[in-house]
Amino acid sequence: MPSNNLKEIDDLIKIISKFPGLGPKSAKRIVLKLMNNREELIKPLVNTLAKIYKNVVRCKICGNLKLTDSNCTCSKNTYDQICVVENIADMWVIESTGIFKGNYHILGGTLPALESKKNDGLLISTLIDRVKKNSVKEVILATSATIEGQTTAHYIQDSLKDTKVKISKLAQGLPVGGEIEFLDDGTLFSAFKNRGPVIND
Template sequence: MKKNSHPDLETLMFLIAKLPGLGPKSARRIALYLLKNRDNIMNPLSGALDKVYQNVARCNICGNFKTNKIECNCSNKNNYEQICVVENVADMWALEGTNVYSGQYHILGGTLSAINGINPEDLLIGSLVSRIKANSVKEVILATSATIEGQTTAHYIKDSIKNLNVKVTKLAHGLPVGGEIEYLDDGTLFSAFKYRSSLNSD
């Protein structure tokens, strides 16, 4: 701990530095900014974080966020002809921004990765299979990123549902190799979704 610093402030900076894209210097600037704006930013932010912690949870069926004590949207049996499979919630939000798709989503919670020790049981693949079996799903759209991990995950899912008599498609046109869904512009995502290709004949 720095000689002239407070232990609570050090803890705050340490935790902020754990956020994606931030390091110790950025964490220090953010912490000092929060302290400088205690009433109009720090206090409301603290309250918002507490409410999210208390009231928002991840659905263990579809992977989306839901309000505690309220059924998730995936329990609605309407509009179940298609399920779009994405890696994370940010990818779902990116696709929603294109207005090209209005069906059900399934958020895996990541991708398969031998290096990082992420196995099929660590992702919501089993619940995807269960959702397909329990509903009148006609098409599963694999909207994973064009990375090695994303494509490996897509192929694993395709093999897992190959006997379920459901059409399987993937994003294609306009999706650059190595591209992550979250960071693509709306036009690219729209084209990739609109001109998706079938995997059933592979």
């Protein structure tokens, strides 16, 4: 489609359209807002993004965000419990309920439902290492109530079979197909509070 826009502007619209929940229309509105606020928005945005690009990375062990040149909280070995989630958004939503203040392990997704042996770059082996090396007492599996989420939980449970760690899972109150990220605080709070031990079969 021919456009009267500068290529630079079209490129920016294309990038912003890729953000979750945004299409070309809202992307255009955002770009317009930016162009009308060069000093107040573009300048701090450019600076902040440059800083994040340079200084913030994902930890290769626990999947959390960390500063490039400092140790991740997962290396501190001062926690008894690890809460396992699929992604950072899940961690944020659990944190916002205030029910869990321990350490998190962010898998970076789920295993495909049908090929439960395929690891697909998820941070599962580093989780097993963390449990074995540190004196972790409980692993709380907070994956979604989707088939993939449950397949993943089962696989982790199986991989931890030889350790003595207590494994628990969020209570069954989770709606089937419920993704952690989209649960309301009340549901999540009670699922967490009423979590039960996993029975290995």
